[in-house]
Amino acid sequence: MTAPAHTRSSAELIEAEEPVLAHNYHPLPVVVARAEGTWVEDVEGRRYLDMLAGYSALNFGHRHPALVEAAHRQLDQLTLTSRAFHNDRLAEFAERLAELTGLDMVLPMNTGAEAVESGIKVARKWAYDVKGVPTDQATIVVAADNFHGRTTTIVSFSTDETARAGFGPFTPGFRIVPYNDLAALEAAVDETTAAVLIEPIQGEAGVMIPDDGYLTGVRELTRRAGCLFVADEIQSGLGRTGRTLAVDHEDVVPDVLLLGKALGGGIVPVSAVVARREVMSVLRPGEHGSTFGGNPLAAAVGTAVVELLEGGEFQRRAAESGVILRDGLAELVGRGVVGFRSRGLWAGVDVDPAIGTGREISERLMREGVLVKDTHGSTIRLAPPLTITAEELRSALGSLEKVLTA
Numbered sequence: 026m027t028a029p030a031h032t033r034s035s036a037e038l039i040e041a042e043e044p045v046l047a048h049n050y051h052p053l054p055v056v057v058a059r060a061e062g063t064w065v066e067d068v069e070g071r072r073y074l075d076m077l078a079g080y081s082a083l084n085f086g087h088r089h090p091a092l093v094e095a096a097h098r099q100l101d102q103l104t105l106t107s108r109a110f111h112n113d114r115l116a117e118f119a120e121r122l123a124e125l126t127g128l129d130m131v132l133p134m135n136t137g138a139e140a141v142e143s144g145i146k147v148a149r150k151w152a153y154d155v156k157g158v159p160t161d162q163a164t165i166v167v168a169a170d171n172f173h174g175r176t177t178t179i180v181s182f183s184t185d186e187t188a189r190a191g192f193g194p195f196t197p198g199f200r201i202v203p204y205n206d207l208a209a210l211e212a213a214v215d216e217t218t219a220a221v222l223i224e225p226i227q228g229e230a231g232v233m234i235p236d237d238g239y240l241t242g243v244r245e246l247t248r249r250a251g252c253l254f255v256a257d258e259i260q261s262g263l264g265r266t267g268r269t270l271a272v273d274h275e276d277v278v279p280d281v282l283l284l285g286k287a288l289g290g291g292i293v294p295v296s297a298v299v300a301r302r303e304v305m306s307v308l309r310p311g312e313h314g315s316t317f318g319g320n321p322l323a324a325a326v327g328t329a330v331v332e333l334l335e336g337g338e339f340q341r342r343a344a345e346s347g348v349i350l351r352d353g354l355a356e357l358v359g360r361g362v363v364g365f366r367s368r369g370l371w372a373g374v375d376v377d378p379a380i381g382t383g384r385e386i387s388e389r390l391m392r393e394g395v396l397v398k399d400t401h402g403s404t405i406r407l408a409p410p411l412t413i414t415a416e417e418l419r420s421a422l423g424s425l426e427k428v429l430t431a
Contacts, residue, residue: 031058031068033068034068034069035054035055035056035067035068035069038056038068039054039056051384053387053388053391053396053398054388054391055067055073055391055396056068060075060087060088061086061087061088062086062087062088062410062412063075063086063087063409063410063412063413063414063417064087065087065396071394072394073391073394073395073396074394074395074396074409074417074420074421075087075396075409075410076390076395076396076397076407076408076409076421077396077397077398077406077407077408077409078408078409078410079286079291080228080260080286080398080408081228081259081260081261081263081265081286081287081371081408082286082287082289082291083287083291083410084263084264084265084286084287084339084410084411085287085290085291085330085333085339085410085411085412086291086410086411086412087291087410088291089290089291089333089412091329091332091333092290092291092292092326092329092330092333093292094329095325095326095328095329096290096292096293096322096325096326098325099114099321099322099325099326100322102321103321103322104320104321104322105317105320105321105322106320106321107316107317107320108314108315108316108318108319112319112320112321112324113321114321114324114325114328115133115319115321115324117324117328118131118133118319118324118325118327118328118331119131119133121328121331121332121335122284122297122299122327122331123299125269125331125334125335126269126270126282126284126299127278128278128282128299128300128301129300129301129302129305130299130300130301130302130305130306131297131298131299131305132147132297132298132299132300132305132308132313132318133295133296133297133315133318133319133323133324133327134285134296134297134298134315134318135294135295135296135315135317135318135323136174136285136294136296137173137174137259137283137285137286137296138173138174138175138176138179139296139315139318140259140283140284140285140296140297140298141173141174141176141179141222141257141259141283142174142176142178142179143298143313144222144255144257144281144283144298145165145178145222146312146313147281147298147300147304147305147307147308147313148163148165148219148220148222148253148255148281148304149163149165149198149219150307150308150312151219151253151304151307152217152218152219152220152252154307155303155304155307156219156251156252158216158217158219159217162217163198163217163218163219164198164199164200164215164217164218164219165182165198165199165200165218165219165220165221165222165255166199166200166201166202166210166213166214166218166220166221166222167182167199167200167201167202167221167222167223168201168202168203168204168205168223168224168227169184169201169202169203169204170184170185170204170227170230170233171183171184171204171223171224171227171230172185172224172227172228172229172230173222173224173257173259175188177192177195177196178196180192180195181195181196181197181199182196182199182201184201200213204223204227204230204233204235205233205235205236205239207239207242207243207246210243210246211246211250214246214247214250214252218250218252219252219253220247220252220253220254220255220280220281221243221246221247221252221253221254221255222255222257223243223255223256223257224256224257224258224260224261225240225256225257225258225261225270225271225272225274226260226261226266226271226368226371228260228261228371228406229260229400230373230400230401231366231373231375231400231401231404231406232366232367232368232371232372232373232406233366233373234366234368237275238275240272240274240275240277241275241277243277244277244278244279247280253279253280253281253304254277254279254280254281255279255280255281255282255283256270256271256272256277256279256281256282256283257283258270258271258272258282258283258284259283259284259285259286259296260286261371262282262284262287263284263286263287263288263330263334264287264334264339264340264343264369264411265287265343265369265370265371265408265411266343266347266368266369266370266371267340267341267343267344267347267368267369267370268340268344268369269334269340270282271368274368280300280301280304281298281299281300281301281304282298282299282300283296283297283298284296284297284298284299285297287330288327288330289323289326289327289330290326290327290329290330292326293322293323293326294323295323295326295327295330297327339411339412342411342412343369343370343411344369346369346370346411346413346415346418347367347368347369347370347371349415349418349419349422350367350370350372350407350418350422351367351372353418353419353422354367354372354374354422357422357425357426357429360426360429360430361376361377361380361426361429361430362374362375362376362377362429363375363376363377367407370407370408370409370411370413371406371407371408372406372407372408373400373404373405373406373407374404374405374406374407374425375403375404376403376404376405376429377403377429378402378403380403380429381403382399382402382403383399383400383401383402383403383404383405384399386399386403386405386428386429387399387405389428390424390425390428393424393427393428394424395421395424395425407421409421
């Protein structure tokens with residue numbers, strides 16, 4: 026990368042945002058202008074190792090050549106038709122995504138939150154049309170400390186008061202139980218339950234990994250109870266944990282799978298609800314839609330993403346590099362790290378609060394040329410692109426050690 030030419034500095038650009046941008050984010054004070062692979066560059070030409078990867082939206086790194094080529098090629102042909110017409114890219118995308126996930130039918134959307142909202146609608150419609158739940162009485166059981174998005178319906182079942190406060194009245198129909206607690210889940214499920222909606226690994230909560238057997242238990246419980254298992258793999262899916270999906274670690278196949286983030290390759294927003302045929306078939310024309318969902322550009326990029334995953338290379342890289350990440354973090358326990366959880370190239374790291382908050386640690390790492398982001402309190406999350414090299418990963422861990430032990 027070469028240093029970009031800008032007429033305004035990082036400080037000036039950050040100051041310019043203040044009066045005109047909604048204050049719904051608190052970004053680190055770095056202004057990214059260029060990126061390639063695992064590295065980003067600010068307007069002054071300073072380089073940073075990206076250890077966040079767009080909250081897993083950049084699993085394949087910045088501007089992966091195969092994805093950029095697919096986007097360029099499609100830009101020269103067709104970008105949008107709306108779903109009023111068919112387009113020549115959508116069938117292949119849906120076929121290959123269904124095959125990759127082991128499910129049958131695809132509902133293409135744009136953002137992760139749209140996928141979750143769509144999954145909720147599909148589950149409720151299935152409950153009324155197939156299970157026979159009385160009209161407007163369907164319930165969905167979710168886990169505490171979840172993060173499925175920030176739309177009005179989704180924050181209705183959040184336990185994060187920052188996401189909820191001031192946005193009521195809330196959408197009814199949800200029951201919240203502790204995560205990783207099969208007994209509580211079973212007690213909450215009854216004849217009105219349309220689905221159990223969970224993240225196989227809770228990302229925003231701090232990369233919380235359930236006990237072995239939990240996902241298998243959810244699958245068995247929902248099958249016995251005659252309700253759907255909806256797995257939100259928007260952050261955990263598509264190679265992040267060392268398998269194609271996080272549920273693959275227990276060889277579990279949900280009824281409904283929610284995908285997003287990495288499905289767009291860091292180029293365009295692409296999300297999808299993927300489900301068993303008898304579940305997705307409840308939708309009829311006019312009951313749900315999206316002007317941009319399944320657009321030719323998104324389908325072309327999404328197909329290229331699926332192609333990258335079909336050979337298993339990125340899953341293997343995440344698993345192998347994940348060992349380096351896990352071992353490196355283990356060496357820091359007692360030296361500024363009080364605990365961590367990791368699977369593949371994804372970790373939640375609990376820092377000794379006496380050393381600093383998660384935000385403060387993130388800012389110190391930024392000054393060392395490493396970009397991460399905090400979750401809650403003194404916890405930071407690490408989720409580098411799956412293309413990161415062993416040398417780059419060890420360098421990032423060395424920077425973390427430096428800021429914790431300085």
